[in-house]
Amino acid sequence: METSCDQDGPWDVYLKSCPCRDVLDLLANKWTALVLGALARRPHRFGELRRAVDGISQKMLTQNLRTLERDGFVTRTVYPTTPPTVEYALTEMGAEVGSHLIALSSWSQANFDRIRDARSTYDDRTLEPVT
């Protein structure tokens, strides 16, 4: 594939107008990563997901799921019961990105202390610029 973006080519060029932006933008969303993460663990029903991803509004959940479905990351299965049962699961693609997301999250979980330290150091330094 000959896009302007090659992963061992210059990122500088890469950053301009490359499909990657689309995917990155996907994550530039408060919730998608969390939703994907939840689904990475196991399929969820709508309500479960709502509870799992604490703080998400129903609107955002729906919206994110639609986008993810459209992009082929999750599947939406409706069981014609009453009341309706809808199950969301990751596709293979979804699982692939999901794994990266999980890696990232694991990292942040493991290294959060370092970040916290960096923050307080920085804050201290900027508060007393001249002893």
Next chain:
Amino acid sequence: METSCDQDGPWDVYLKSCPCRDVLDLLANKWTALVLGALARRPHRFGELRRAVDGISQKMLTQNLRTLERDGFVTRTVYPTTPPTVEYALTEMGAEVGSHLIALSSWSQANFDRIRDARSTYDDRTLEPVT
């Protein structure tokens, strides 16, 4: 460490109030991933960065760099020349997250076709619900 979040524990719990959110929120930003990506390739000066990350405004670049610096992902080195020279580089932590980000970007670059296909399939299907 005993947070409510354990990487092989339930994501459901994990998602509630866990440090990971902070890091994930970092990505929930239109630009940070791109900036980190650019710096992952090599250190950059401010202007270089601006040009590398196409479309970013000077304001957002500064803002992102400040946050990344505060969180300990990048270093900011000022050379007292005229005109001023400021170089930004990744810290080791920065490089670590950076690698994950690059993995993600490489993936999206490699798989974008699949996404595109998924999209058009989805769109076609929703446009003609009943043949």
Next chain:
DNA sequence: CCGCATCCTGAGCGATACTG
């Protein structure tokens, strides 16, 4: 239970202008 539609607020971000 699932999800769409509407309204409304505020953070995010871009544009512009000004310092060192």
Next chain:
DNA sequence: CAGTATCGCTCAGGATGCGG
């Protein structure tokens, strides 16, 4: 060149209510 400050808008996203 690098950075700060201000203004104004757009739009993500929260709250609420209705419908299948």
